Amino acid sequence: MKKRTRISDIALRVILSIALVVSFVPIAPSSSYAVEPDSTIAVSADDSASNQENTTGGNDPYVSQSSSLADQAAQGGVASEGNNAIGDNSTTASGPAGNEGLSAVGASGGDSAAASSDEANGLSDGSSSIDYVREYAKLMADGNLYECDESGALKQPLEGTTPVEPYYVANLIVDSEVTTIRYRQFASCHNLKSVRFEGKTLDSIGDTAFYDCRNLASVDLSGMSIRYLGELAFGTCVSLTGLTLNEPVTIQTMGYGCFSCCSLTTTSLDKIQGLTSLPDDVFKQCYDLVETGLDKNTDIQSIGTNAFAYCYGLTDTGLGANTSVTTINEYAFVGCDHLTDTGLGTNERITAIGNYAFKDCKSLRLTGLETNTTVSSIGKSCFENTDMSGGLVLPKGSKITQLPQGAFAKTKLSFVYFQCDHAVLVDSRTFPNGFIKVLVPARSLDLYQNSEVKRDWEACNYDLPYDASRYLSISVVSDPDRLVYQKGDTVSLGGMQVKFNYDDEQRTFDYADLASNYAFSQFFSFGPDNGSIFQSSDNGAPIRATYNDGDHLLNAYSSGLLQ
Known part of the structure; x- marks a missing residue:
């Protein structure tokens, strides 16, 4: 009896083994896909x-989005x-x-x-x-x-x-x-x-x-x-x-995220016609993108949410030469680490900038608002966690009436000067550390004595704006490396240093920085200027540094004379 049971057990194992082998036999593909030697x-x-x-x-950036x-x-x-x-x-x-x-x-x-x-x-x-x-x-x-x-x-x-x-x-x-x-x-x-x-x-x-x-x-x-x-x-x-695009293409409408997460180095917008708005996320996370093409496009009027978000290769928005865009929506350029120019300084069309539009653009030293007279509103946290060490100026023609919550939070902002002819309201978290010394011309002080405006400023910034004339001063602390020239030589101001005071702290700036890298650079001029041709009339004269913002005129001179 035991021998018969053992034989049955062995037979059952053999049958199971054969079934397992058969289940792994590959099935021949359909003849529909027969291989042709010359076509594979x-x-x-x-x-x-x-x-x-x-x-x-796996690794799909859109899978986690419920609306994907x-x-x-x-x-x-x-x-x-x-x-x-x-x-x-x-x-x-x-x-x-x-x-x-x-x-x-x-x-x-x-x-x-x-x-x-x-x-x-x-x-x-x-x-x-x-x-x-x-x-x-x-x-x-x-x-x-x-x-x-x-x-x-x-x-x-x-x-x-x-x-x-x-x-x-x-x-x-x-x-x-x-x-x-x-x-x-x-x-x-x-x-x-x-x-x-x-x-x-x-x-x-x-x-x-x-x-x-x-x-x-x-x-x-x-x-x-x-x-x-x-x-x-x-x-x-x-x-x-x-x-x-060997020839321009006409596209009437693009959908959300159309080219997101690609390896584009250029958008080709300079060769795309008919498109009046950039949709949300259109070039989001195109990490290698180095130009937007907006400087050569005259059709696009608005930039969608997240349109260029996290495009790490961008250094310039292209908006400086653009003549059609009027609106930058929220998060449009968020996280563009290497962006150094918003284009707002020379743009004459943009009127509104959305929330977080330039947030986390860590290389951005200037807003571009220092010469802008068309932007009337900026969104909350618009420039949060940017550099902003170049300072902030709102010019006389500025249309901005409020700097919202978080607009300059987590930045290195220290120089703020409102030249505009109207009061500008702030929030308790507009500036880094919740407080900053804001300068205004003497003619504007009364604007901030209005009861509602005064209450807002004292509650949000702990103090009212200060009279700029009490703080502004300049002096030349180091002459240029070269003062001796022949007639017709090119003048160089290399090595020249100027001390500029705007908040009771004396700060020294190299000529090259002072001439172009700050919001207040527009107020400085030099005579003779760097790159000018040495004239006989320059002989025996000092180098003159001038600050002129339209309300204040300051001069300072080198100790040495040109020869």
């Missing part, structure tokens, strides 16, 4: 693995302008309009790009994404992709040809009959390297259409006219360093 390129297994990571949301289109896409619940743009009578890449068009994600048979990605990674032989990637494929008006050559010529007639899955395409060519790229149609296609369009008119590139195509490096929109460029359309395309 190699794709690394890393790309395949990274695609699998992406589908779980990427999250909604996974639930199949997003409807946007890009999706609704598919009309009943239009020829689109998604086929007939309606719910089917909105819910479809893939470009072949209604399968999604994410699904084809999962299928590729799910094959058990570990080489699925190596054998099936097509070098070129063309998106046709029926919504499917077909293999083609570099020129866009199809390799086989459409009839009877098996479409190519989006994930297996390296270089995409869009047929001229296609008018819409569907919602998420090529999202997370990690093999995709380039996109170009044969046609010149496109109704829309849908929301998240090319989202997270991490190897996409070339997008050619030269000479095109596009009605709508969707939300997150090229978001997280980390290999995209710029758009190819």
Whole structure:
């Protein structure tokens, strides 16, 4: 009896072992994806693995946002302008309009790009994404992709040809009959390297259409006219360093986060026409961006929330030469560590700056407001945690009537001078440490004796503004290194130092700093000036330093004489 039981036990183990082995036998891929020797390129297994990571949301800056289109896409619940743009009578890449068009994600048979990605990674032989990637494929008006050559010529007639899955395409060519790229149609296609369009008119590139195509490096929109460029359309395309625009492109509307988290070095806004506003998050976290293009764009009127947030490479907003922008919305340039120029100093159009617009721009020494006469309001914490060691001046023509909470909190601000002809209100947390000595011309002192204004200042800054004439003084403490010249030589003021007092603390400034790096630099002049030509009339004269703000005129002279 025991022997029979042992034989039965051994037989059961053998059967289970055979079943386990059979369950791991690889299943041959569909003949739809049979390999053609002349039509494949190699794709690394890393790309395949990274695609699998992406589908779980790893390292995706938008996954954590409850309103993220990427999250909604996974639930199949997003409807946007890009999706609704598919009309009943239009020829689109998604086929007939309606719910089917909105819910479809893939470009072949209604399968999604994410699904084809999962299928590729799910094959058990570990080489699925190596054998099936097509070098070129063309998106046709029926919504499917077909293999083609570099020129866009199809390799086989459409009839009877098996479409190519989006994930297996390296270089995409869009047929001229296609008018819409569907919602998420090529999202997370990690093999995709380039996109170009044969046609010149496109109704829309849908929301998240090319989202997270991490190897996409070339997008050619030269000479095109596009009605709508969707939300997150090229978001997280980390290999995209710029758009190819051999001719200007016309874009009527861009969606939220359209190019966020890309590796753009330039926005190409100098070659984009028709766009009147930059949407929220449009270039957010483009860490390598070094220019905004706003200096050469005359169409854009407003800059959206977070539009250039955390673009660490920016040093200049481009707004100094811009003649169209009137509004900078909240957080627009927040966290731009290397930004040194707001552009407000020479801009003559901007009227409003939103909350936190330049917060955490740690290299920003000046606001640009020292010569601005168009800005009438700035938001709370607008310049919080910036440098501001250059000081603050509100000129006579300034329209600013209030400096809100946190406007200059956590800064090195020490010089504040209000020249304007109206009282300026402050908050208890406007300035660093809650208090600062503010100077005004004697003519403005009465403005702050108004009962409401006085109460506000005493409560928020503990004291009223001071008469500037009681504090301002200058003196030359070190002559220039060179005083001897021949007629026609170029004068150099290198080595000259000037002591400037504005709050009972004597501060010494080098000529070069004093001439350009402070809000009060606009009030200083020198004669003869640095770079001027030595004249015979200069012989025997001292170097003169002059401070003139329109209300106060101060002069100081070198101890040595020019010869």
